[in-house]
Structures are given as C-alpha cells and as structure tokens.
Amino acid sequence: MKRLKTVGFYPSFDRSGEPTLDTHYCPGCGHGILHKLITEALVERGIQDRTIIVNPIGCAVFGYYYWDAGNIGAAHGRAQAVATALTRLLPHAIVLCYQGDGDLGAIGFNCTLQAAARGERFATFFVNNASYGMTGGQMAPTTLLGQVTSTTPHGRSAENDGYPLHICEILNQLQAPVYIERCSLADTPRIMKARRAIHKALDLQIEDKGYAFVEFLSPCPTNWATDAVGANQFILETLEKEFPLGCLRDRSSDAHPRPLPPSRPSLNEYFGTSEASDNILSDPNAPEVRFKFAGFGGQGILSLGMVAAEAGRLAGRNTTWFPFYGPEQRGGAAACSVVISGRPIGSPVVDHPDILVCMNRYSYDRFADSVAPGGLILCDTLETINVPPPHQVRRVDVPATELAGQSGAVKAANTVMLAALAWLRVAGLSSAGFLTALESSFKRKPALIPLNRRIFETALEWCKTHLAPPISSPA
Numbered sequence: 001m002k003r004l005k006t007v008g009f010y011p012s013f014d015r016s017g018e019p020t021l022d023t024h025y026c027p028g029c030g031h032g033i034l035h036k037l038i039t040e041a042l043v044e045r046g047i048q049d050r051t052i053i054v055n056p057i058g059c060a061v062f063g064y065y066y067w068d069a070g071n072i073g074a075a076h077g078r079a080q081a082v083a084t085a086l087t088r089l090l091p092h093a094i095v096l097c098y099q100g101d102g103d104l105g106a107i108g109f110n111c112t113l114q115a116a117a118r119g120e121r122f123a124t125f126f127v128n129n130a131s132y133g134m135t136g137g138q139m140a141p142t143t144l145l146g147q148v149t150s151t152t153p154h155g156r157s158a159e160n161d162g163y164p165l166h167i168c169e170i171l172n173q174l175q176a177p178v179y180i181e182r183c184s185l186a187d188t189p190r191i192m193k194a195r196r197a198i199h200k201a202l203d204l205q206i207e208d209k210g211y212a213f214v215e216f217l218s219p220c221p222t223n224w225a226t227d228a229v230g231a232n233q234f235i236l237e238t239l240e241k242e243f244p245l246g247c248l249r250d251r252s253s254d255a256h257p258r259p260l261p262p263s264r265p266s267l268n269e270y271f272g273t274s275e276a277s278d279n280i281l282s283d284p285n286a287p288e289v290r291f292k293f294a295g296f297g298g299q300g301i302l303s304l305g306m307v308a309a310e311a312g313r314l315a316g317r318n319t320t321w322f323p324f325y326g327p328e329q330r331g332g333a334a335a336c337s338v339v340i341s342g343r344p345i346g347s348p349v350v351d352h353p354d355i356l357v358c359m360n361r362y363s364y365d366r367f368a369d370s371v372a373p374g375g376l377i378l379c380d381t382l383e384t385i386n387v388p389p390p391h392q393v394r395r396v397d398v399p400a401t402e403l404a405g406q407s408g409a410v411k412a413a414n415t416v417m418l419a420a421l422a423w424l425r426v427a428g429l430s431s432a433g434f435l436t437a438l439e440s441s442f443k444r445k446p447a448l449i450p451l452n453r454r455i456f457e458t459a460l461e462w463c464k465t466h467l468a469p470p471i472s473s474p475a
C-alpha cells in the first residue's frame with residue numbers, strides 16, 4: 001500500500017482490521033485537514049518520536065489510528081488533566097491535547113480552565129464546529145444563537161440556552177497562558193495561517209515555554225446539513241463573525257522555560273524501607289491478586305490496603321492502591337482496592353476481588369456477592385453474619401476487633417486483619433514482608449511500632465491455632 005504523504009501518519013489505518021488509507025471522517029470535515037497539518041508539523045520539527053497526543057472523546061476519538069506518535073485516550077473532558085499528568089511525569093515529552101467543543105468547552109471546561117490557569121506545559125488544539133459532532137449534532141457550548149441543532153430544533157435561544165462560550169476570550173483573562181490564537185480551516189489562506197499557529201504552539205513546547213491554545217473553526221458538513229462548500233461558507237459568513245480570528249495573546253518572547261519539577265522521592269524513601277528496588281520486579285509470573293478492603297471510616301481501612309500494597313511492592317510486584325471515601329470524615333463507608341501482580345496492572349479498579357476484607361456487616365452485605373469464584377472473604381466477627389458465603393467463596397471469620405482490644409488497642413483491628421492475610425499467605429507474600437510494610441507505615445509514629453508488632457504477632461499465633469492452613473495461590 002502506498003504510504004501517505006507525511007510519515008507523521010501511520011502507513012495505513014487499520015481500525016477495522018483491513019489496511020486502509022481512509023479516515024472515518026465525513027467528506028469535507030475539518031479534522032482531516034487539521035490532522036495533516038499537525039502531523040506534518042511534528043515531522044518538520046523532528047519531534048514525532050517524543051510527542052504524546054491526548055486524544056479526545058468526540059469525532060477525533062480514533063486519532064490514535066492515524067497519528068504515528070505517542071497516543072493516549074482520555075475520558076470525556078479529561079484530556080487536559082491527562083496532559084497535565086504526562087507533562088509532570090515525562091517532562092521531556094512534547095504533549096498535545098486535541099479536543100472538540102463538547103469535550104473541551106462543556107464537560108471538560110473546568111479542566112481546561114484550571115490547566116490554562118496553571119500554565120501547564122502543553123499545547124491544546126481546540127476544534128470548534130459549534131456542535132457535538134460524534135453524537136449527532138447536539139447543541140455545544142459554542143453553538144450560535146439561532147443555530148439549529150438536534151437539541152435546539154428551533155435554533156439556540158438566549159433565553160433557554162444561554163449564549164455561546166468564547167473559549168479563547170475566557171482563557172485570555174488568565175495570567176499564565178503564553179499563546180492564544182483562533183484560526184479557521186475554511187479556505188487555503190486560512191489553512192496556511194492555521195499551519196503557522198500549529199508550528200508556533202509546537203515551538204513553544206519545544207522551548208518549554210508553557211501553555212499554548214489554538215482554536216480552529218472547523219467545517220462539519222454533516223451536522224450543519226450542508227456540503228463541503230456550504231460548510232466553508234458558513235464559517236466564512238457566520239461563524240467567524242461570532243468568533244473573530246486572530247492572535248489574542250503572544251507572550252512567547254517574555255516566556256522562559258520553567259524549571260523541571262523536583263524529583264519525586266522513591267517509594268523506598270517514601271515508605272522508609274530498603275527491601276525492594278522501585279524498578280525491579282522479582283517475579284513477573286506472579287499471578288494477579290485483586291483485593292477489596294471495606295469498613296467504616298476510622299477503622300484504618302485505607303491504611304490496611306496501603307500496607308498490603310506495600311508488602312506486595314517489597315516483594316517486587318507491581319501494585320496499585322485505589323481509595324474510595326464516603327462523604328463523612330468519620331464513620332462513613334470507607335473502602336479501597338489493591339492489586340498485586342507480577343505483570344503490569346491494567347486498572348486499579350477492582351469490581352470482583354479475589355480477596356475481600358470486611359471490617360463490618362455493611363461491607364459484607366455490600367461486597368460479598370462481588371467476590372470472584374474461588375475467592376476469599378475475611379470478616380471481623382464484631383458483627384454477626386449469619387448468612388452463608390456466596391457460592392464458591394470461602395469465608396474466614398477473625399475476631400479482629402476483639403483481639404486488638406485484648407491487646408489494649410481496639411483501633412488496631414486492621415493490624416489483626418493484616419496478620420490474617422499474612423498467615424493465609426495471600427498473593428504468596430510472606431509474614432515478614434507484611435510486618436516490614438506494617439512497621440514502615442508507622443515511620444512518622446515510631447512509638448506505635450512495638451504495639452502493632454506485638455498485636456501482629458499475637459494475631460498470627462491466633463491464626464495458627466484457629467484457622468485452616470495457608471491458602472494456595474492466587475488468593
């Protein structure tokens with residue numbers, strides 16, 4: 001298959017399995033023009049290999065089938081947050097956000113505003129076609145007064161729908177952005193100007209000078225119920241009157257590269273441990289074990305999950321810890337998900353845990369049925385649970401609060417549960433690893449270490465005499 005003109009595109013677009021050179025865009029759509037301008041600019045600037053494009057939700061969602069660069073997809077409206085994270089984690093990457101008016105100007109507008117206010121180090125290419133393209137042409141924040149859309153069949157009215165948002169002008173109220181320009185894709189001279197704006201925004205990223213925002217008035221013949229010529233005419237005669245073209249701000253000559261963020265402490269430094277390298281996985285074949293810890297706020301649920309995750313890390317596994325908070329500071333529901341795996345972890349969200357640790361009855365009622373077949377539920381016996389466990393799920397009752405109370409620290413029931421996990425050798429982790437993780441969690445309160453160590457060891461002894469032998473992998 002003949003290669004496309006610029007090597008900024010993949011040689012073929014294999015979205016449907018079959019190699020093709022066709023994009024999914026409608027004839028006359030502005031996205032194709034803009035994709036081409038951006039990919040050519042990446043190649044001309046020699047930054048294709050260090051560029052990450054944050055793809056939107058919207059008509060351009062499949063951009064990652066086209067751009068031959070780093071690609072990442074963001075949840076609807078969250079591209080600017082994802083781009084922020086990328087620039088913080090990969091300060092030498094060139095990061096671009098590509099978003100439409102629904103994604104950027106509606107659901108994602110606060111993300112946009114805050115990223116611009118912070119002066120994040122990425123370029124945003126904002127496609128304004130005054131409607132939600134992908135979902136059928138609904139009214140967008142930039143829809144014109146009187147414009148007919150699928151949700152404003154009689155035209156947008158100021159009384160009912162408010163006025164169009166002028167995103168460039170709003171961002172121009174902020175201190176931090178370096179460059180803001182509005183362009184049009186309606187004819188060749190305008191496309192050439194758009195090309196220059198893209199290069200400018202990229203140069204600012206190469207020079208690490210800060211936030212650049214370029215808006216493109218872009219034809220959408222499909223949702224404007226016209227053809228390619230009519231769509232361009234609509235931009236020239238109508239859209240550009242509402243959204244005047246031009247450079248609103250160019251502070252590039254005064255902008256300076258920002259200092260790199262201070263290096264983050266390694267996890268060993270953070271936890272005060274030295275047993276594991278942050279970068280070395282000891283057993284890439286270790287199975288993935290997914291945990292849910294649940295109880296009330298104040299029971300140390302989140303800490304318990306954190307310590308379990310740290311035990312996994314000390315054993316050289318990939319780990320994630322993902323908390324859930326109720327609205328109350330104390331006494332509300334608290335839960336967290338932990339994944340421990342020899343392989344990279346796809347998602348920290350755990351819907352069907354292999355191991356559920358319940359510190360109250362409410363958590364049992366809420367999560368027990370979600371445990372994966374073959375899984376395990378560890379329950380504190382503080383509240384009676386007189387229903388059988390779900391089919392193919394084993395339940396182990398541990399008097400965690402009672403044992404902790406006998407040791408003089410009822411709040412350390414979570415330490416008892418940790419000991420039970422250690423005794424059961426969940427995820428194949430050793431008792432020593434759990435204890436090290438536990439002690440490191442008290443780095444800032446060292447006076448509590450002896451007490452928790454004693455409770456942990458007492459609970460281990462209880463487990464030896466009251467529980468069945470350790471379970472086998474994966475749980």
Ligand code: SF4
Nearest residue numbers: 025026029059133220
């Ligand atoms: S619906 Fe509009 S924006 Fe979406 S691909 Fe078609 S022409 Fe382009």
